[in-house]
Amino acid sequence: MMGFVYARYELLRTFRNRRFWFFSLGFPLVFFWLIASPQHNKIIEHTGLTYAAYYMVSLASFGTMMSMISTGARIAGERQVGWTRQLRISPLSVRAYFRAKVLTGYVMALLSLVVLYISGAILGVHLPAGHWLGMTGLIVVGALPFAALGVFLGHLVNTDAVGPLMGGLVSILAFLSGTWFPITSGFLHSFGQFLPSWWLVQARNVALDGQGWSTRGWVTVAAWTVILAAGAAWAYQRDTGKV
Amino acid sequence: MQPMTAQASSRNGGGIRLRGLTKTFKSPQGTVRAVRGIDVAIDPGETVALLGPNGAGKSTTIDMMLGLSKPDAGSVSVFGRTPHDAVDAGLVGAMLQTGQLIRDLSVRELVAMMAALYPDPMDVDEALQLTGLKDIALQRTQKLSGGQTQRVRFAVAIVCNPDLLVLDEPTVAMDVEGRREFWTIMREFASRGKTVLFATHYLEEADANADRAILMAHGRIVADGPTTEIKARVGRRTLRATLPSVDPAKLAELPGAVSAERHGDAAILSCSDSDQTIRALLAQYPQAKDIEIVGAGLEAAFLELTGEPDLDEPEVVAQ
Numbered sequence: 001m002m003g004f005v006y007a008r009y010e011l012l013r014t015f016r017n018r019r020f021w022f023f024s025l026g027f028p029l030v031f032f033w034l035i036a037s038p039q040h041n042k043i044i045e046h047t048g049l050t051y052a053a054y055y056m057v058s059l060a061s062f063g064t065m066m067s068m069i070s071t072g073a074r075i076a077g078e079r080q081v082g083w084t085r086q087l088r089i090s091p092l093s094v095r096a097y098f099r100a101k102v103l104t105g106y107v108m109a110l111l112s113l114v115v116l117y118i119s120g121a122i123l124g125v126h127l128p129a130g131h132w133l134g135m136t137g138l139i140v141v142g143a144l145p146f147a148a149l150g151v152f153l154g155h156l157v158n159t160d161a162v163g164p165l166m167g168g169l170v171s172i173l174a175f176l177s178g179t180w181f182p183i184t185s186g187f188l189h190s191f192g193q194f195l196p197s198w199w200l201v202q203a204r205n206v207a208l209d210g211q212g213w214s215t216r217g218w219v220t221v222a223a224w225t226v227i228l229a230a231g232a233a234w235a236y237q238r239d240t241g242k243v
Numbered sequence: 244m245q246p247m248t249a250q251a252s253s254r255n256g257g258g259i260r261l262r263g264l265t266k267t268f269k270s271p272q273g274t275v276r277a278v279r280g281i282d283v284a285i286d287p288g289e290t291v292a293l294l295g296p297n298g299a300g301k302s303t304t305i306d307m308m309l310g311l312s313k314p315d316a317g318s319v320s321v322f323g324r325t326p327h328d329a330v331d332a333g334l335v336g337a338m339l340q341t342g343q344l345i346r347d348l349s350v351r352e353l354v355a356m357m358a359a360l361y362p363d364p365m366d367v368d369e370a371l372q373l374t375g376l377k378d379i380a381l382q383r384t385q386k387l388s389g390g391q392t393q394r395v396r397f398a399v400a401i402v403c404n405p406d407l408l409v410l411d412e413p414t415v416a417m418d419v420e421g422r423r424e425f426w427t428i429m430r431e432f433a434s435r436g437k438t439v440l441f442a443t444h445y446l447e448e449a450d451a452n453a454d455r456a457i458l459m460a461h462g463r464i465v466a467d468g469p470t471t472e473i474k475a476r477v478g479r480r481t482l483r484a485t486l487p488s489v490d491p492a493k494l495a496e497l498p499g500a501v502s503a504e505r506h507g508d509a510a511i512l513s514c515s516d517s518d519q520t521i522r523a524l525l526a527q528y529p530q531a532k533d534i535e536i537v538g539a540g541l542e543a544a545f546l547e548l549t550g551e552p553d554l555d556e557p558e559v560v561a562q
Contacts, residue, residue: 005359013347082342086399089309090360091333 003096010100011107014074023167024067025112028059032119040123046184048208056120057135057204058179063112064139065173065197068105068146069166075101075154076162079239088240102147109143127207135206138213142200142221148228155235173197196224258438259285259308259407263317266303277303279462280317285440287322287406290433292449292470293442295459301442302340304459305411308440309337321407329407333361336405338396338413340442346385350376353384354398361403370402373428389416397425401432408432410441414448426452450474480517480538484524484531486510497523 014020032055040052047054078084087097113136117125127135157165174180176188177197183189192198199217206212213221261283268275278300285291293301306312308319310326321329329335344353354371358364371377374394379387387395393416400408410429414422430452433439443449449456449470456473458466466473479501486494487508494503494510499519503512510531514520517536524531 002360006356009348009352009356012352013345016347078345081345082339083345085311085339086337086342088311089330089335089337089339090357090403091331091362092360093331 002092003099006092006096007100007103010074010104014104014108019073020067020070020108024063024070024108025115027066028063028112029115029119031062032056032059032116036120036123044182047182049204050124052120052123053125053207054182054204056116056123056125057207058174058201060113060116061139061142061177061197061200061203062170062174062179063116064109064143064200065146065170066166067108067112068102068143069150069153069170070108071101071105071147071150072153072157072166073159073162074104075151076157076159079155080159084240094236098151101151105147105150106140106143109139113139125207128210131206131210134210134212135203138203138206139200142196142203145196145221145224145228146200148225148232151232152228152235155232155239177201194220196221257320257323258287258289259283259322259440260320261304261308261317262320264304264307264314264319265316266300266307266312267315268303276462278307278314281459281462281464283457283464283467285438287438288436289455290430290439290453291441292453292456293440293459294444294446294449294456294473295442296444298461299444299459300462301459302411303462305337305339305409305440305442309335309409333363333403334406335409336400336403336407337409338400338411340411340415342396344384344387344392344395346383348384349381350384350387350395350398351380353395354402357399358402361405363404365402365404367402370398373401373431374398375424375428390418390421393417393421394425397428401428405437407438407440410439412442412444414443414445422448446474446478450478475515478515480514480536482512482514482517482520482524483533483535483537484510484512485533486528486531489528494524497527499523 036051036055040050042051043049044051044054075084078087117132153162153165173195174197176183176192177195178192178201179197183192193216199213199221202213202217261281264278264281264283265276266278268277281300281304293304295301303312307314308321308326310319310330319326322334324332324334326335348356351367351371354376355367358367358370368377371380374397376391376394376398379391384392384395393413397410397413400410408429413429414425417425426448429439429441439453441448441453450473453470455468456466456470457464458473458477466476482500485508489510491503491505491510494500494512497512497520499514499516501513501515503510505511512520512524514536521534521536524534
């Protein structure tokens with residue numbers, strides 16, 4: 001109950017934050033329309049997807065990554081003003097605290113997803129209901145490692161560094177994961193498959209044939225989730241043990 | 244939510260007990276023995292000042308009481324529980340020494356959010372009323388002045404309606420008027436049967452607002468007793484005046500004076516209440532001139548009390 005009320009205020013705060021609207025929603029939305037609208041029905045080579053479908057999922061993945069990682073910026077900000085200490089002397093459990101953070105990340109991510117789905121539909125992306133749901137499901141699961149990454153960075157890095165670090169990281173991951181153009185062969189193709197963001201972007205294949213991730217995709221996402229969650233737990237311990 | 248007032252008196256049995264509390268830090272300058280084995284017992288309902296100069300170990304002691312830091316040795320019991328359990332049960336509210344507010348909420352929303360985390364909170368409007376925040380309740384937290392921020396932090400500490408309220412140098416960022424109001428509210432809150440512990444380096448604050456003062460210096464307790472007693476011990480001021488040919492013994496009899504001596508033409512009086520002494524002095528000896536009144540300062544008073552400037556030699560603890 002108290003965790004619920006806390007999460008509600010956490011959401012309210014995030015909605016009032018201009019940076020969120022810009023990076024997690026505005027940025028992907030603007031880029032989607034810029035890239036996809038001039039040739040939305042054209043098929044992109046090697047992918048079988050139209051520009052609209054390809055960039056809809058790509059930029060939805062980008063917004064999702066941004067939303068989840070920006071949890072880190074909120075945590076770093078709260079640490080800086082000493083609010084984390086204030087919460088530690090309240091009955092709010094550590095579990096409820098992180099639940100609220102991750103939940104907020106997900107609400108933001110789903111919002112950017114919906115906005116891009118609507119944009120995609122306007123530009124002619126038509127999929128069976130099952131495919132929309134399957135794609136959403138994969139993105140929700142694929143966002144998990146980034147939820148952990150956000151908590152990890154939030155407790156490791158200070159406020160000054162967290163912004164550039166997150167921006168840089170998301171840009172590089174987006175590039176290596178085929179967000180901006182298809183990576184279908186060569187070193188980048190082999191390397192990309194080791195990244196959790198690769199599989200987030202791969203959710204678009206549902207639009208093609210209704211097929212989800214390969215086993216390799218599930219294993220990669222699960223492994224990153226475990227590794228980053230352990231890192232997040234370590235960073236939290238290190239941060240609060242120091243006091 | 245169930246009202247818990249019936250339980251309130253029984254749930255805080257035992258008060259606060261610190262036993263042999265010790266904390267050492269590693270710093271670039273070497274090892275700092277911040278707290279060196281202190282014993283404190285505070286009964287429920289007491290208002291206690293933790294008084295000492297900067298670096299005395301007050302904040303370290305408070306952090307251990309709140310469970311924010313682990314003692315190297317010794318134990319803390321808060322109403323018969325560990326600090327962690329007491330915090331989880333919502334028995335403790337605190338205003339830490341440093342800290343600002345999270346942004347993007349109104350003052351009212353922030354206070355309401357914190358209230359929602361506790362089992363038996365105060366009414367949010369009552370807390371805002373009490374702390375004088377009614378007029379700025381709808382302002383965003385990032386747009387407040389330093390003094391307003393302190394008030395909101397105070398509201399956050401009391402809205403949870405804790406049995407133990409801990410305030411670590413709460414008036415540091417406040418102006419004179421702000422301080423006066425702050426202590427008025429604190430006393431009003433304490434009068435509800437709450438236990439209050441506040442850290443300060445102002446003797447006047449301790450004297451005016453606490454029943455009892457615990458003096459800390461160099462990680463140790465050097466005095467513990469009613470504030471009047473503490474004040475008499477450390478609150479002396481020195482009054483100097485050019486006043487030839489008056490018997491020091493007569494000067495020592497002035498109200499508020501404790502002792503007097505003479506150096507040439509200068510009379511030097513040690514006063515427990517220099518205000519009274521100066522009035523009487525000028526009434527009886529209008530020829531007195533070049534008058535100076537100097538406070539000893541807590542640091543000097545502590546050195547006098549402990550009798551040595553450096554306490555870094557190993558301590559023999561009788562256990």
